Amino acid sequence: MTVAQTQIPDSDKALQPQKPQRPQRWRAALMQIATGSALTTVFAVVAAVIVGSLMIALTDPDVQAAAGYFFAAPGDTLSAIGQAVGGAYAALFRGSIYNFNADSFAIGIRPLTETLKFATPLIAAGLGVGLAFRAGLFNIGGQGQMLMAAAAAGYVATAWDLPFPLHLIVALVAGIIAGALWAGIAGILKARTGAHEVITTIMLNNIAVYLLAWMLATQGVLQAPGSSNPKTAPMAESAVMPLLLGPSYKLHIGFLLALVAVAITWWLLERSGLGFRFRAVGENPDAARTAGISVGRTYLSVMLIAGALVGLAGVSQVLGTEPKGFSGGIDAGIGFDAITVALLGRSRPLGILFAGLLFGAFKTGGFTMQASQGVPIEIVLVVQSLIVLFIAAPPLVRAMFGLPQPGRPSRRERRAAERRTKRAEAEEVAG
Template sequence: MPVNSQAVSKPESTDVLKKIFTGSALVSVLSVFLALVVGGLLIAATDKDVASTAGYFFARPTDFLSAFWSAATNSYVALFQGAVFAPGVSGPLGPFGPFMETLTIATPLITSGLGVALAFRAGLFNIGAQGQIIVSGTLAAYLGFAWHLPIVLHLLLVVVAGILGGAAWGGLVGYLKARTGAHEVILTIMFNYVALFALRWLLTTPAFLRPGESNPITPRLDDSALYPLIAGGQYRLHLGFIVAIGATVLVWWLLNRSTLGFEFRAIGANPKAALTAGVNVSRATILVMAIAGGLAGLSGVAQVAGTEKVLTDGVAASYGFDAITVALLGRSTPWGTFFAGLLFGAFRAGAVQMQIQTGTPIDIVLVVQSLIVLFIAAPPLVKAVFGMNRKKKAAASTVAGGAA
């Protein structure tokens, strides 16, 4: 079958992706730092003590500066304590107990982020991780509470069903993209809505609705269908995190050590050149979206078989959209995405403690995440703030002067 010309044309969006993902790791680190600085300024600007000391700033400026500094630092200290290390906390892991919650929240972020990142490497915008998580979670949950099987077999079937559900939902987008030239951004966004409203309808049917319950929630999954806990019963961390590590290794191998991964990267770099070199672009487009959907499907499994243990219409939360941010921060690399997922998991885990301890709104964390995306997408801005362009020009002038 002839390949649709739209499927192999190189859109401007691919050039944008290449500029973002070929930036240095230093720019990513500086983007996070700059976002935290701006977030700290916003925290201080909305603090009551800062506002009260601002009224007599010129009389006693030190009061204002001290309140300003304390507002920002206290919030970030509370965030750290709620996400990584909290002195005085009891439990099997002591002060490192909060880190278990960070890893739990990071698990679906990592796997869905890998799905988005893999598609990005092939020059495709997978905005459909949200829908892929919903479909996978729906299938996995149904097998989990409707089927009653032995412990190992049951969990295995739940995981496979989740992966296949996400892969089918993503692969359908890839098929339409390859065969008709339809834009994957439009397709994935619309598929997100289809998946969400289909789930809401299913949760009103007798097959899914918990008996005697009016709220849209399924029965609890059988214990044989659940991921086992790996850090003790006091913590929610489950086997899904180990699966996320395995998925990261698998994606790294796929992209860097396999022929199929080479084809994906070739298409992302230049679809026309890849086609000329003999790469079946249509086939690769379908495969990359299917694999990306399967990776996002692991997030749905982690939610229903690990963290929540039931299915609701909030199964995907905002993980599918946050996955885009995670992939951006990780510069579309497997291990970069993994650590970006850990960072965003820490933000989510620590935000509650930050609000309880300092009164800082949780929304500040969302602002910081948004700022990270802004700075990641604008490397020249970050370089200009830290004077990296001036240093580069100065070095170039020195070399030119020496040559003269």
């Protein structure tokens, strides 16, 4: 019998189904969930909300007044803290999800539609930033890409005369192409010269700001005819995104386009060969180059697609949210907020979708918190910043909530190992 023949029974035996060990399997699954990034992200949000609650309590006048006689009546201070924090987050819910004080369901659901409207550009821009992250690129140029997309879409929507829906489609495509080309500048510089994309995209942001300012101040380009203000004319009705739920709500079809972008980006990254090359270059460009992948061409492709996604955010702002004309602040900080959304979503399309919805709720509900409870709107911004801080420090989050650290045995496993060691030492001494 040959060596090869003696190995066949062993391989067949190894391929035979083994009896499943359910406790170990469930334990491994739970450990994977506990040490995974998704759970860490959730606890990062929880930690940020807790810190935000402390800030709300410390800045509330009633809490400050009750704290003056805390040792005489500690219940008053605790009650004031509960009312301050509970009232603030109740107002956040009423302003972003559903207003229970409304006279009808149609009015009560309006805050949710506002949340979806604010989340639309955050989702689209977050996809552009997250896609670049997956390929190992830091697309910090969301502001510039949005502004150039807004300029192109705004020019088509105000200067051209086309019927609906052709006018809307042409303006939409023009904006997406403008965003892609603006990001492509950084991509080609990265591919050809090795210029760092962080530097080039930041510089392109500044160029876009001043270029748009020139366009808005020049007759015949973007400035409204007969006006000296740096603002465009209203978008033509044939180029405005239709409203999804009628004139009573401001939610437009840009939200549906953002959902389509999420689905396309997910398919691109997880099911296409191009997405595989993106992820391979992001993991290790040297290994990808050795495997025959053109790293420079991949960088250019990534930035073009990322810029197109960010451009969709700029188009939705111009043709959907601000159709009555826009000025130089049309990006509204979304280009930089998209970085936060991408980080919170772990650069995964579905994660970015939920992160965009969360930040849209913060933005919408923050105004209600300030108006009804007197909570400074800056606290919402602090909570958003804390989310990023905690996401950037996962060991801190795991330590705060007692989660196991990756690569380290759990407390139960360490105790079991200690018991085994002591038992072995006792047996050795007895022997």
